[in-house]
Amino acid sequence: xxxxxxxxxxxxxxxxxxxxxxxxxxxxxxxxxxxxxxxxxxxxxxxxxxxxxxxxxxxxxxxxxxxxxxxxxxxxxxxxxxxxxxxxxxxxxxxxxxxxxxxxxxxxxxxxxxxxxxxxxxxxxxxxxxxxxxxxxxxxxxxxxxxxxxxxxxxxxxxxxxxxxxxxxxxxxxxxxxxxxxxxxxxxxxxxxxxxxxxxxxxxxxxxxxxxxxxxxxxxxxxxxxxxxxxxxxxxxxxxxxxxxxxxxxxxxxxxxxxxxxxxxxxxxxxxxxxxxxxxxxxxxxxxxxxxxx
Amino acid sequence: xxxxxxxxxxxxxxxxxxxxxxxxxxxxxxxxxxxxxxxxxxxxxxxxxxxxxxxxxxxxxxxxxxxxxxxxxxxxxxxxxxxxxxxxxxxxxxxxxxxxxxxxxxxxxxxxxxxxxxxxxxxxxxxxxxxxxxxxxxxxxxxxxxxxxxxxxxxxxxxxxxxxxxxxxxxxxxxxxxxxxxxxxxxxxxxxxxxxxxxxxxxxxxxxxxxxxxxxxxxxxxxxxxxxxxxxxxxxxxxxxxxxxxxxxxxxxxxxxxxxxxxxxxxxxxxxx
Numbered sequence: 008x009x010x011x012x013x014x015x016x017x018x019x020x021x022x023x024x025x026x027x028x029x030x031x032x033x034x035x036x037x038x039x040x041x042x043x044x045x046x047x048x049x050x051x052x053x054x055x056x057x058x059x060x061x062x063x064x065x066x067x068x069x070x071x072x073x074x075x076x077x078x079x080x081x082x083x084x085x086x087x088x089x090x091x092x093x094x095x096x097x098x099x100x101x102x103x104x105x106x107x108x109x110x111x112x113x114x115x116x117x118x119x120x121x122x123x124x125x126x127x128x129x130x131x132x133x134x135x136x137x138x139x140x141x142x143x144x145x146x147x148x149x150x151x152x153x154x155x156x157x158x159x160x161x162x163x164x165x166x167x168x169x170x171x172x173x174x175x176x177x178x179x180x181x182x183x184x185x186x187x188x189x190x191x192x193x194x195x196x197x198x199x200x201x202x203x204x205x206x207x208x209x210x211x212x213x214x215x216x217x218x219x220x221x222x223x224x225x226x227x228x229x230x231x232x233x234x235x236x237x238x239x240x241x242x243x244x245x246x247x248x249x250x251x252x253x254x255x256x257x258x259x260x261x262x263x264x265x266x267x268x269x270x271x272x273x274x275x276x277x278x279x280x281x282x283x284x285x286x287x288x289x290x291x292x293x294x295x296x297x298x299x300x301x
Numbered sequence: 302x303x304x305x306x307x308x309x310x311x312x313x314x315x316x317x318x319x320x321x322x323x324x325x326x327x328x329x330x331x332x333x334x335x336x337x338x339x340x341x342x343x344x345x346x347x348x349x350x351x352x353x354x355x356x357x358x359x360x361x362x363x364x365x366x367x368x369x370x371x372x373x374x375x376x377x378x379x380x381x382x383x384x385x386x387x388x389x390x391x392x393x394x395x396x397x398x399x400x401x402x403x404x405x406x407x408x409x410x411x412x413x414x415x416x417x418x419x420x421x422x423x424x425x426x427x428x429x430x431x432x433x434x435x436x437x438x439x440x441x442x443x444x445x446x447x448x449x450x451x452x453x454x455x456x457x458x459x460x461x462x463x464x465x466x467x468x469x470x471x472x473x474x475x476x477x478x479x480x481x482x483x484x485x486x487x488x489x490x491x492x493x494x495x496x497x498x499x500x501x502x503x504x505x506x507x508x509x510x511x512x513x514x515x516x517x518x519x520x521x522x523x524x525x526x527x528x529x530x531x532x533x534x535x536x537x538x539x540x541x542x543x544x545x546x547x548x549x550x551x552x553x554x555x556x557x558x559x560x561x562x563x564x565x566x567x568x569x570x571x572x573x574x
Contacts, residue, residue: 053349054341067343069352070372070438071506071566075343088542088551092566093521102543119551121542128345132506132525132566136372136438 014038015048015216016143017274029205030141031055031066041215048214048276050138057141059161059205062125072139073132074158074207078125083162087111088119090131090158090209098127111154111193122162131159133209137280140208140233144199152234154191156208156278164204167196173229173243173267175296177288184291189229189243189265196237208234212280219271226266231281236273243296244268262287268297316340317351318445332443333359333368343509350442350508350563359443361463361499364427366443374441375434376460376501380427385464390423392433392460392503400429407470422468433461435503437569442502444528446493451531456487457569458502458527466491466498474537486523490531502528506567513558520553524568530560 011022016030026033031051039047051057051066061079066072073092076084085103094100103120111118123129142150144164160166171194178184197206210233219225219239226244235241244266269275312321313336320331327337334351341349353368360366363381368374375394378386387405396402405422425431435457444452446466462468469492474485491500504527513519513533520538529535538555556562 054343056344065343067341067347067349067509068507068566070440073507073509073566075345075347077344091522091553092525093519093564094553096518096520100540100542119543130345130347134567136506136567 014046016141018143018145026052026055028056028058029143031057031139032141045215045217045277048138048140048210048216051141057205059143059203064159064205064207066139066141068132070136071132071134072209073130074139075128075130076123076159077128078123080126081124083122083124084129084159085120085122085162085166086131086159087157088121090133091121092130092132094123094129095127098129099124100129131207133158133211135209135211135280137209137211137278138214140210140214140276142197142206142208142234144197144204144206146199146202149196149198149237150206150234151237151239152195152197152206152208153230153232154193154195156210156233157195157197158207158209160197160206161204163199163201164206165198165200167198168193169196170194172294173241175243175265175290175293177290179289179291185288190232190241190267191230210276210278210280212278214276214278216274216276218274219269221272223271225269225275227269227275227277228281228283229265229267230283231277231279232267232269233276233278235269235275238271239273239275240270242268242270243294245290245293245296245298247298247300249301263290318443320445328354328357328359330360331445333357333366334443347509347511347564350440350504350510353441353443361445362465364463366499366501368441370434372438373434373436374439374503375432376441377430377432378461379430380425382428385424385426386431386461387422387424387464387468388433388461389457389459390421392435393423394432394434396425396431397429400425400427400431405468407468424464426464433501435460435505437503437505437567439503439505439565439567440508442504442508442527442563444500444502446491446498446500448493448495448497450493452491452500452528453531453533453535454489454491454500454502454528455526456489458504458565459489459491460501460503462491462501463499465496466493466500473535502563504563504565505569506565508563508565510561510563512561513556515559517558519556519562521556521562521564522568523552523554524570525564525566526554526556527563527565529556529562533558533560533562 013020013027015032020027062082246264315329317334318332364384365379534557540551
């Protein structure tokens, strides 16, 4: 029996189909791999359908793609309310009960988690030019996702969140102290514990993936991390470039690059749009970090 | 008696604007939509607005419009001496020096603002070239208007309209965007009477259109609403959902047919009063 493993979602797939029925990645193109080993995640083909349970989701559009769900009776998905684009009156929308004090903000506004139950249609889209990333999760599989990248998940996927533990503090004076979270204050963890499920993310810009070997490490811009296997560990890394200009004493401690170091084994994905830290204040305290002065 | 049989010419009908085109055409002469690509209609009936190929040209009245760029497209218009167009002044990208500009009396006085600045609609007359673009990734939506049509467009989406299209605007309460909330938005209304016209919009992200049957309803995120036929009724529908705002619930735009509606997949927040 021919078993084709999709190169992107790593699940058994159908080689005769133009797109993987689980993640929508094209089957009929060769991989684009950069010289350094990053594999470009191909955009889901316009109008591709992804099956889950008795329902399916169709991805429409190529600039800011829309995930259009056709929910069978009793199938449901959950999503953050700000991604809702349209729905039908027959589709039931309810607040999703959240464990603990889930209190997520965006642009100063509170986010609310909603459930949509079939039968009916509901469509979601994020607010940036980019790609929808489909991650089918097998039973027992978990994935860590950067906050605000989550688009939707099927009802059988469990959702947890944890502090990201990547932070630093600036401000010499106790009145000026400010906390910074280069990767966001929280990370989202999705796991499938009741059979296979489907997780959809939205990546601003383009997405690239690679596999880290055991012990292999990588430095990336913190806000560029899109998702990682839970087996991949993270820590902050601070680099201070060699100072070539004046005001030596000031630049030595404030002009720095902030990275996150990823340790394998496992798969990691980055997006090409990120928010660079804007402040240049001296770091007075930080989470565990490795440091290098050039 | 001699009977002559003229050979029938099979014209190509554009699936976006229904105009007839010469055989062998690859793009519609009236709206620029590709004629040699298959329709993209989702299972629930949303048709993707045709993505205009770079450098596509189409005609309206005696003038020509060329669309340049595919990320934030530019509409470059070569105006016939008898033609004019109007637009919000801040979308003007460049123009020939000889193209005269004047302001359109919109009747709103100084009440309408955008980003704290007065909302001004400018008129340009031919002959000459002039170009327009908005400020976010998206696509140009070309809407040829036949005589007797009325179209409503959300604020900050209108790019340019031909002089034969009448313009007005109204303010509606209670709808802006699910995340930013807000207490309302302006709706631009475009009307053609005795002559056809051309309307170009800029939709953020991707644009999709759907026809609603009489009485058919759909609920749209207010920030996603882009345009509708005036026959489609739009009203704020409060959802029985908690949003974390103590005073405000969650409102969607309930659209009731008949008519077509267009949506955009991305919302760009502009402060306007």
